Amino acid sequence: MPVAAYISDTEAVEVVEKAKILAPYIRINARVRPEEVEIATFKNPKANANDCKIEAVLIAKTLMDYAPGQVSRVTVYFYNSNSLSTYKEVAVTAGDVRAFGNGTVSKDELLKSLEIREAAILDPSKRVASYLSEGQYMRPKKVNTQLRDNQIFISTNLDSSLSERLLKLEAMRLADQALEAAPVEYKTAQVTFVDTSLSKDNRVITLSRGAIASVGEALNNSLQEVAVNVIKGSGADGKLDLQNYELKEGLRREERAAILAEMQTLDKAGVSVGKATVLAFLDLEDSANTATDVELLEKIDKLKLLLVKLQDNLKTAHEFKPLGGTKAGAAEPTPPTPAAIPPTSGADLPAENLKARVLANPAAHIAAMEEKLSKTAPGHKGENHANFPIILKYVIDTLKESGRATDAIPFEQRLAKLQTKEK
Numbered sequence: 001m002p003v004a005a006y007i008s009d010t011e012a013v014e015v016v017e018k019a020k021i022l023a024p025y026i027r028i029n030a031r032v033r034p035e036e037v038e039i040a041t042f043k044n045p046k047a048n049a050n051d052c053k054i055e056a057v058l059i060a061k062t063l064m065d066y067a068p069g070q071v072s073r074v075t076v077y078f079y080n081s082n083s084l085s086t087y088k089e090v091a092v093t094a095g096d097v098r099a100f101g102n103g104t105v106s107k108d109e110l111l112k113s114l115e116i117r118e119a120a121i122l123d124p125s126k127r128v129a130s131y132l133s134e135g136q137y138m139r140p141k142k143v144n145t146q147l148r149d150n151q152i153f154i155s156t157n158l159d160s161s162l163s164e165r166l167l168k169l170e171a172m173r174l175a176d177q178a179l180e181a182a183p184v185e186y187k188t189a190q191v192t193f194v195d196t197s198l199s200k201d202n203r204v205i206t207l208s209r210g211a212i213a214s215v216g217e218a219l220n221n222s223l224q225e226v227a228v229n230v231i232k233g234s235g236a237d238g239k240l241d242l243q244n245y246e247l248k249e250g251l252r253r254e255e256r257a258a259i260l261a262e263m264q265t266l267d268k269a270g271v272s273v274g275k276a277t278v279l280a281f282l283d284l285e286d287s288a289n290t291a292t293d294v295e296l297l298e299k300i301d302k303l304k305l306l307l308v309k310l311q312d313n314l315k316t317a318h319e320f321k322p323l324g325g326t327k328a329g330a331a332e333p334t335p336p337t338p339a340a341i342p343p344t345s346g347a348d349l350p351a352e353n354l355k356a357r358v359l360a361n362p363a364a365h366i367a368a369m370e371e372k373l374s375k376t377a378p379g380h381k382g383e384n385h386a387n388f389p390i391i392l393k394y395v396i397d398t399l400k401e402s403g404r405a406t407d408a409i410p411f412e413q414r415l416a417k418l419q420t421k422e423k
Contacts, residue, residue, distance in 0.1 A: 007063075007067045008032065009029075009030045009031055009032050010294065011066075012039070013030045015063060016030070019059075021059055024196050026041055026044070027041060028040070028041045029041070035072040036072065036074070037063050037071050037073075037074050038075050038076075038077070039074065039077065040077045040079065041076065041077070041079070042160075043079065043087075047078075052076075052078050052088055052090055053090055053111050053116060054111070055076070055078075056074070056090035056091075056114070057092050057097065059074060059076055059092075060074035060076075060092035061101075064094055072094045073092070074091070074092050075089060075090070076089070076090050076091075076092070086119070086120045087118075087119060088117065088118050088119075089116070089117045089119060090115070090117075091115070092114065096110060096113070142157070143155070143156045143174065144156070147186065150186050150187055151186065151187070151188050151189070152175075152178045152182055152188070152190070153189075153190050154178055154189055154190065154191045154192065155191075156174070156192075156193060156194065157193070157194050157196060158193035158196070158203060159193075167203060171191040171193075171205035172212060174189070174191050175189035175205075176212050179209055179212065187209055188206055189207055190205075191204070191206070193205075239278070240281075243264055243267065245260060247260060248285050248288050249289070250285075250288025250289040251289070251293060251296055252296045252297070256285065256288065259281065259284075259300065259303050259304070259307065263281065266307075266310055266311070272403060272404050272407075273307075273310060273403070274306075274402045275403030276306065276403055277303070277306045277307070277310070280302060281303060283299065287299060355398050358398045359398065359399070359402055359404075362395050362398075362407065362408075365395065366391065366395060366411070369382070369388075369391050370382030373385040383418060389415055389419065392414060392415045392418075395408070396408045396412055399411075
């Protein structure tokens with residue numbers, strides 16, 4: 001019987017959210033490992049140790065019920081919204097959940113057996129990364145708007161982890177976008193951040209067009225001395241050191257590692273993966289910590305299709321054989337390198353096979369075609385044949401389509417010389 005695929009990180013988040021164990025404004029993130037799920041969330045400021053344990057047990061039971069036999073352990077990290085470098089950790093096993101479910105242990109006994117561990121991120125670089133990356137785990141906010149009496153009323157859920165300064169900036173962003181889209185007679189926007197916690201302390205910020213313009217101008221003046229440098233990222237030109245590339249941390253690491261390994265294999269075989277493939281791979285890498293699991297899977301599937309075509313080209317190139325056979329009794333020759341394989345005429349090859357042969361050795365292909373054209377017009381060089389510029393153009397276009405524009409340069413120069421000679 002085939003083993004069921006493990007649930008994805010996104011599925012784990014959705015399952016816990018639907019169970020409504022945590023308050024709707026609390027952020028959550030999940031990382032699924034074989035037999036274990038790690039959940040990162042925020043601790044309610046009013047929650048005590050037992051509250052955290054109960055939430056951890058409910059989260060664990062929800063995930064174990066959703067994926068029976070797949071999850072043997074759930075570890076929940078409760079971060080402090082005011083200090084992301086500290087957290088409380090509770091680990092719940094399938095045995096804990098079963099024992100409580102069948103009545104072997106009582107609620108009090110279960111809570112007493114669970115350990116809540118306090119820890120901190122001491123490494124400065126990891127602590128900074130934690131602060132900067134936690135924003136991606138915020139649940140999508142629903143923003144409601146209403147236009148009334150020349151004023152825009154905006155409401156959205158309060159993010160309790162935001163400082164007052166950041167809350168004001170968020171209000172300005174929402175108000176600015178709303179007023180930009182609204183008719184000019186709407187002069188102000190009132191932004192209400194709805195507190196869904198027990199305290200119900202909503203935050204209300206009202207901004208006028210004039211206030212937004214003044215703040216915007218002040219920001220622009222303050223930031224005038226801040227330079228924005230445009231620096232080409234690694235691989236932006238379609239060239240990347242595949243053999244020494246190190247994968248980024250993030251979702252779908254195993255799938256990304258498999259794609260990189262396949263690209264490295266092609267690279268070692270002398271097959272250029274092409275600019276389009278490199279850029280698609282780098283886009284996937286950049287998205288590993290920002291895109292949803294579904295978006296990543298779409299990018300992975302597109303890359304796999306590109307690599308399948310490249311593998312087909314490599315396979316076709318390996319199938320090319322030298323013209324002529326081996327004489328009886330003669331020793332089997334050493335297999336030549338791709339550069340030494342003389343191509344066939346190409347006239348009877350399917351388009352894909354012809355393209356693969358060009359990519360395997362464009363110079364050898366052109367030499368063979370030039371020789372063939374010389375035989376059809378004795379006493380004339382093959383390059384003087386009317387069809388030769390067409391052959392050159394086909395090689396140039398094929399190389400460029402495969403991201404090998406540099407390899408096409410010598411053939412472009414030769415074509416230009418022939419066209420100049422014709423004039």
